[in-house]
Amino acid sequence: MISIEHVTTLIGNQLIIDDVSLSAEKKQFVGIIGPNGSGKSTLLKNIYRVLPLSSGKVMINGHDFLKMKPKEAAQQLAVVSQETPVTFDFSVKEMVLMGRAPYKRMFDFDHSKDDELALEMLKKVGMETFINRNFLTLSGGEKQRVIIARALIQQGEVLILDEPTNHLDIHHQLHIMDAVKDTNMTVIAALHDLNIASMYCDYLFVMREGKIFAQGRPEEVLNETLLREVFEVETIIHQHETLGKPHITFLPNRFVKKQ
Numbered sequence: 001m002i003s004i005e006h007v008t009t010l011i012g013n014q015l016i017i018d019d020v021s022l023s024a025e026k027k028q029f030v031g032i033i034g035p036n037g038s039g040k041s042t043l044l045k046n047i048y049r050v051l052p053l054s055s056g057k058v059m060i061n062g063h064d065f066l067k068m069k070p071k072e073a074a075q076q077l078a079v080v081s082q083e084t085p086v087t088f089d090f091s092v093k094e095m096v097l098m099g100r101a102p103y104k105r106m107f108d109f110d111h112s113k114d115d116e117l118a119l120e121m122l123k124k125v126g127m128e129t130f131i132n133r134n135f136l137t138l139s140g141g142e143k144q145r146v147i148i149a150r151a152l153i154q155q156g157e158v159l160i161l162d163e164p165t166n167h168l169d170i171h172h173q174l175h176i177m178d179a180v181k182d183t184n185m186t187v188i189a190a191l192h193d194l195n196i197a198s199m200y201c202d203y204l205f206v207m208r209e210g211k212i213f214a215q216g217r218p219e220e221v222l223n224e225t226l227l228r229e230v231f232e233v234e235t236i237i238h239q240h241e242t243l244g245k246p247h248i249t250f251l252p253n254r255f256v257k258k259q
């Protein structure tokens with residue numbers, strides 16, 4: 001279980017995250033939704049230690065995550081962010097094997113068990129035929145799928161996803177979300193696509209202006225009034241017959257104005 005307790009973040013003298021608490025139970029898939037600039041990425045960066053928080057705590061299974069040594073922290077939590085800058089020439093396999101680093105001691109070499117795992121994770125993201133390709137020659141979506149394989153091979157308890165499927169076509173969005181859902185990891189994901197959030201998340205936190213505005217299961221949170229108030233959009237929401245989840249149809253402004 002991961003819990004974020006009363007996190008507040010100031011950047012300069014601007015309050016970006018204002019006393020946010022949220023948690024995810026073991027193996028739960030938790031989504032964070034909210035408009036541009038509402039603080040989703042900042043909060044995730046606070047959690048994965050790229051951005052220091054001003055006050056608050058991040059606890060994993062009762063241990064203070066922010067105080068863990070880097071290797072121990074990497075055994076607990078993996079991250080896929082929107083962009084992963086890579087400037088050196090690595091093969092796809094080498095990129096994925098980097099996810100095993102938290103389990104290595106100095107002068108340990110990759111062994112065949114790790115190679116098998118790398119292939120298994122690349123299969124999960126549909127990239128196994130690219131195993132010997134140079135990472136830098138891949139398309140944006142292909143790169144992102146390799147980065148997801150690298151996070152999966154880390155086999156931590158918690159997976160943090162910041163807009164993980166931004167670069168992906170719809171087939172690969174669903175494929176990746178299915179692969180993530182099938183892992184035994186606890187997931188906290190910032191998502192822009194509200195129908196994807198509805199389909200995959202067990203629980204949602206809605207952020208607005210650095211605060212948690214609402215929370216609950218998708219069917220409790222995704223309603224026309226909330227989406228109007230938070231995202232300033234008009235929608236029609238119905239329960240999808242096959243999926244049993246709310247499905248959102250967004251109405252174009254010019255259509256709404258005519259009504």
Ligand SMILES: Nc1ncnc2c1ncn2[C@@H]1O[C@H](COP(=O)(O)OP(=O)(O)OP(=O)(O)O)[C@@H](O)[C@H]1O
Pocket residue numbers: 011014016034035036037038039040041042043
């Ligand atoms: N280094 C920084 N300096 C100043 N302001 C910042 C900095 N980083 C983030 N912010 C501001 O904090 C607010 C929250 O940004 P954040 O990236 O967390 O939002 P977000 O919800 O992830 O947005 P998006 O949906 O556009 O990705 C924004 O107003 C942003 O401009």
